[in-house]
Amino acid sequence: MSTTSTLIQFRLNGEPVSRQVEPHHTLLELVRECGLHGARESCGQGLCGCCTIVVNGQAVTGCIYPAMHAEGAEVGTIEGLEQDGQLDPVQQAFMDAGALQCGFCTPGFILMARQLLRQNSEPSDHEIRHFLAGNLCRCGAYPEIIEAVKLAGQRMRAAA
Ligand code: FES
Ligand code: FES
Known part of the structure; x- marks a missing residue:
């Protein structure tokens, strides 16, 4: 494990998650490493919205949002919208x-x-x-x- 990595805790679609993240890690990488692949990388520069993720109720571009900033946050992805088998x-x-x-x-x-x-x-x-x-x-x-x-x-x- 790198000495620069930090343990962060957050909620992902309502579930508690703990992960080691590096300073260069993006939120998009983090949620995809958690097995949620609905947010995608396209431009990788904050220009296209394919990587949109919700942090504390606000949409962010996950490809340029530092994963470390998710510490303590409520993070939501497209996978969290369906409720009891019903689409949003x-x-x-x-x-x-x-x-x-x-x-x-x-x-x-x-x-x-x-x-x-x-x-x-x-x-x-x-x-x-x-x-x-x-x-x-x-x-x-x-x-x-x-x-x-x-x-x-x-x-x-x-x-x-
Ligand atoms: S991949 Fe295009 S804004 Fe993030
Ligand atoms: S990029 Fe294919 S449906 Fe929008």
């Missing part, structure tokens, strides 16, 4: 609206869309585009993604 409403809306092709970008979009809908359950197309501007989809599924966010918002408002 945003996940379900992405499925129903056909808002994915290869799916590589999808976890990041879904986590960001959830953040948006928590702040604004009826966003306009412009507000959705603006909020999701940091997430890139190489397949170009943007029109369906916007529809999915609106559909999820409708359903969440109806269920409130």
Whole structure:
């Protein structure tokens, strides 16, 4: 074990986790080493949103977020959204609206869309585009993604 490594403790999708991390370790590497592969590395530079992870309720780009900063945090990934076999409403809306092709970008979009809908359950197309501007989809599924966010918002408002 390296002398620079540090033991951190945090909660990952509600479960307590302890891990040794190095200063250069990213949160993306950490969650993937914990067996959660929904967050992916694409650009590796904080530019595409494929590595989105939620830390204490805020979305972060896991590829540039130091793993050590997860000490004591509540960390959430796409794998934590499903409850009792039921997809989260945003996940379900992405499925129903056909808002994915290869799916590589999808976890990041879904986590960001959830953040948006928590702040604004009826966003306009412009507000959705603006909020999701940091997430890139190489397949170009943007029109369906916007529809999915609106559909999820409708359903969440109806269920409130
Ligand atoms: S892989 Fe992290 S922002 Fe692109
Ligand atoms: S669905 Fe393929 S990159 Fe977005």
